[in-house]
Amino acid sequence: MNWHGLELPEAYYRDDAVYIIHGDCRLILPLIPDKSINLVLTDPPYKDDFIWAYRNIAEQGARILKDEALLFAYAGSMYLPTILEETTKYLTWIWLFNLQHHQFSRIWHHEIMQTSKPIIALSKGNHAKLNWLRTDLPAESADKRFHKQWGQAIGIPCLIISKVTNETAIILDPFLGAGTFAVAAKKLGRKCIGIEISEEYCAIAAKRCSQAVMALPIEPNQKEVKSSEIFFPLLDGIEGKELRGLIENEHH
Ligand SMILES: C[S@@+](CC[C@H](N)C(=O)[O-])C[C@H]1O[C@@H](n2cnc3c(N)ncnc32)[C@H](O)[C@@H]1O
Numbered sequence: 001m002n003w004h005g006l007e008l009p010e011a012y013y014r015d016d017a018v019y020i021i022h023g024d025c026r027l028i029l030p031l032i033p034d035k036s037i038n039l040v041l042t043d044p045p046y047k048d049d050f051i052w053a054y055r056n057i058a059e060q061g062a063r064i065l066k067d068e069a070l071l072f073a074y075a076g077s078m079y080l081p082t083i084l085e086e087t088t089k090y091l092t093w094i095w096l097f098n099l100q101h102h103q104f105s106r107i108w109h110h111e112i113m114q115t116s117k118p119i120i121a122l123s124k125g126n127h128a129k130l131n132w133l134r135t136d137l138p139a140e141s142a143d144k145r146f147h148k149q150w151g152q153a154i155g156i157p158c159l160i161i162s163k164v165t166n167e168t169a170i171i172l173d174p175f176l177g178a179g180t181f182a183v184a185a186k187k188l189g190r191k192c193i194g195i196e197i198s199e200e201y202c203a204i205a206a207k208r209c210s211q212a213v214m215a216l217p218i219e220p221n222q223k224e225v226k227s228s229e230i231f232f233p234l235l236d237g238i239e240g241k242e243l244r245g246l247i248e249n250e251h252h
Contacts, residue, residue: 004170004191006036013206017186017214018179018194022202025053025174025195029060032193037064038169039072041160041181043152046076051086057174058087058122064172065124070094070164074152075118084120091122094130099156100139119156131163146178146204157184165190179205186212 001008003019009031012022021028040061044053054073061071071091075083084093098116105114119137121130143153157180161171167189173181176194178201185192186209196202 043074058090
């Protein structure tokens with residue numbers, strides 16, 4: 001099927017901004033055209049039997065990302081060394097971001113109180129600038145309304161997408177879940193291709209995306225960012241107010 005000039009596998013759901021494919025991303029990713037994606041933003045399962053997921057998205061990312069485009073992947077801390085070893089075989093290491101939590105989890109065997117979740121950033125080739133994206137991404141509780149087990153909140157994906165892409169971008173989430181990152185992309189006036197293996201979650205993501213309304217672009221890429229803004233909590237800055245309007249609009 002042709003969608004914005006890209007030949008893609010059959011859609012489970014499509015509209016002008018979102019294209020959802022029901023299937024195993026190991027089989028679907030090889031069918032995504034070369035150099036067609038501006039940002040891979042994804043949240044694979046974190047368990048040890050999903051190390052392949054990070055290797056796979058990096059290997060395929062090296063083909064389907066445009067030159068100097070970025071990959072952001074939420075990750076668990078436990079297997080981070082292996083994840084970095086595997087992903088940097090294919091993409092260039094950029095930085096580690098931390099999604100702050102409101103609560104902490106106890107890592108009993110190390111006696112650690114974990115208050116954040118890592119998000120790794122890599123690029124195809126060199127990417128010099130991330131538009132002053134702060135490394136300590138502001139606290140946001142997980143949103144389990146749509147994906148009971150693993151649902152992420154929408155504020156951080158909105159922040160990442162608005163910082164590192166412009167309105168012409170096509171974003172890819174190969175582990176779409178309940179569609180949080182696709183909804184974020186649509187609300188920001190970007191396009192998103194999502195892949196999800198569970199039909200139940202495809203249906204939830206499709207419903208959410210069909211209800212999401214494209215907003216006027218925030219256009220941070222066109223705006224000069226003052227250094228003082230970088231250190232303001234996301235939801236207190238001017239940019240945060242605009243994002244908050246988008247985030248609070250979603251009903252379930
Ligand atoms: C951590 S969840 C993503 C949650 C999502 N960010 C949200 O907020 O709803 C990971 C998702 O990957 C899906 N998944 C697991 N293996 C997959 C595969 N091989 N291909 C595509 N999706 C897969 C799971 O069904 C699950 O919904």
